[in-house]
Amino acid sequence: MDIVSNRLKRIQPSQTLAISAKAREMKANGQDIISLSAGEPDFDTPENIKQAGIKAIQSGQTKYTDVGGSLELRQAIVKRLNEDYKITYDPEEIMVSCGGKQVIFNAMMASLNQGDEVIIPSPCWVSYPDIVTLAGGKSVIVPCNAKKSHFKLQPNQLEAAITSKTKWFILNSPCNPTGVAYSRSELRALCDVLLRHEHVWILADDIYSKLVYDGFTSSTIVAVEPLLKSRTVTMNGVSKAYAMTGWRIGYAAAPKHFIKAMTKLQGQSTTNPCSISQMAASEAFTASQQSIVTMIKTYEERRDFVCQQLNEIPGLTCIKPEGAFYLFPSMKGFLNKTSKNGTHIKTDQDFVAALLEEEGVAAVHGAAFMMEGYFRISYATSTLLLEEACKRIRQFCMNFS
Template sequence: MPFIARRLGRIKPSPTNVLTGKVAELKAQGRDIIALGAGEPDFDTPQHIKDAAVRALQAGETKYTPIAGTLKLRQAIARKFERENGLEYDPATEITVGCGGKHVIFNALMATLDPGDEVVIPAPYWVSYPDMVLLAEGTPVFVECSEQTGFLMTPEQLEAALTPKTKWVILNSPSNPTGAAYSRQQLKALADVLLRHPHVWVMPDDMYEHVVYDGFEFTTIAQVEPRLRERTLTLNGVSKVYSMTGWRLGYCGGPKELIAAMNIVQSQSITHTSSITQAAAAAALDGPQDFVEPHNRLFRERRDLVVGMLNEADGITCRKPEGAFYVYPSCAGVIGRKTPDGMVIADDTAFVTYLLEAEGVACVQGAAFGLSPYFRISYATSTEALEEACRRIRRACAALGQPRT
């Protein structure tokens, strides 16, 4: 349509959001659907955080706040960075807050990318990175991280991907969609490469920082290599750890020139996220963190259940991830096989379509994350639903014809 800007032609709607819409439609039609597509915890926002929001409302904190967020919130964020990551950021100039982690990334890319600037994105990637880069007129450069390297980018791959046009490297650990996470040593090895390329900036997306298992030690790159601090934007948010996806708040720490530029983008678009959300987020960051551990225990049990059951499905193999609440199983063993209706499973998109139509299990195809043939399951849902979903997936796989030999 000529009325719509050409820039929109470069991007597509988020595939995970599209799936959420499709699931709602099927459920409205009365279909029994188990949705494993959405990346949000299934527990409620902790009560003390809600109470802080109510108090803020009653105290009349209902007006505009500074563009970067209230100083009280930025101070809480600075304390968090210092306490948990050993990073010092000045709350006055080196921290800003946006309308979700997604929006903070968007502001950073809009503030820094000129046409042709390259952004290195390890694949599989979170669905929104490439499209946000494209919307900001940059060029995504994908680095395929195979299952053999634990879905992680190696230093050699990073070195090979960098060019004089590289502006950013995005590092998401633990990862959406694979749950894979970089150890301190692995981050250090990537940092060593970046030290040799002083024009390149790095954006660690630490949204799943707290969701790690089996004693895995989370670290972020500016902590591992302080010499990179002046070209690192450390990104985080309250959505996942505090189950605040609907409240819309993400934050970051970085050099003041970058933060100032991001604040200009923000001042001419959303102004700031809700004042009430900011009060709730400050309470979240400063308040008790004791619910994290029981939630992680539950997530770990679910991870083990899903990995175990999927590895019993004919044609599926599933790596056990270090963190987040996703698994990224390979469906290589079902490709080329026929469904009972005679349809050939040509790729991972055909496979997830078959799972949805035949068994009412909704998950996302690996193609959406840039590495096939895989699919993503979010196990942030009830244990009973997960067990039933895995049973259905096993049944769907067992119903496929064997490949011709």
């Protein structure tokens, strides 16, 4: 008798995590692997934040907190949102979870009924569709054109996708996997559409909002249109901007009644996030933000270097994005060709599999992000490794027939 539920069978394991795991296994077996597959900063957590975690342990801050996070941390988040976006929340409108992914899971599980629709622009983060499916909803994937709009959803596309069954619209800016970010005017155009459809809620995934380049200024839905605050969940956390992926702290800012609903769900799943991580996150949000400035400078230099290198390889084309730490080049020039070791490339998954096997560079295929013909690489790794990875990618691409 099969013990696995039908619900679980409808979703897939995270493909980014699977590829990263395979790369680690190959490396452990002695192979020379450069992994550009993980969405994780290579910087260490800043020292002041680590010390806050150590202090939490030493001072006995190791007990349960409120399910939705300690008051101290929620107050710190309120302050951070006000300083970053000039938007105002009360601590009762904030909830803290075990990472940003749990915030999204909580939001979907607490709201979706069977058949409710969720609009997701693609390319998109791999987990959105599966979380929606697990919650009983239906993902409405809206492909965004690379050449016409730099992978950004256009207002007419959003308008066309909304139906009477639409419950949510998810917007990730800067976006994983493309790195493209929506300007304030671009958000304004989307807000104008959303104002006309009062039944649609918005989930603003701002997890990469601080990692933007070339003087770009991040904004968020509620800051652009305060009238949408009553039906928007703004999600953020510490993993990317503060290099704290393993600390597992994400948060939601949302209407009080929906915060209560998500807290109810979390109370019957994980309960509160780690108390030690909460103390460290409070330090991250309230102390100097200089460490982010340092990371941004390094990421921008890496982005420029890798983007230039990829665009110089015949058959690859790559948009220079405004933020995050990803590039999403097209590999369509290699479809129906054969690699040096004899792999016939029918899909982007064939391309990244051959790249890993033949040159030891791990990337993630575009189909995992609901956009075929592309692949994602992360430049959140050392410049030396990126230089070597670009050499290997060039070598791989120059040996097709």
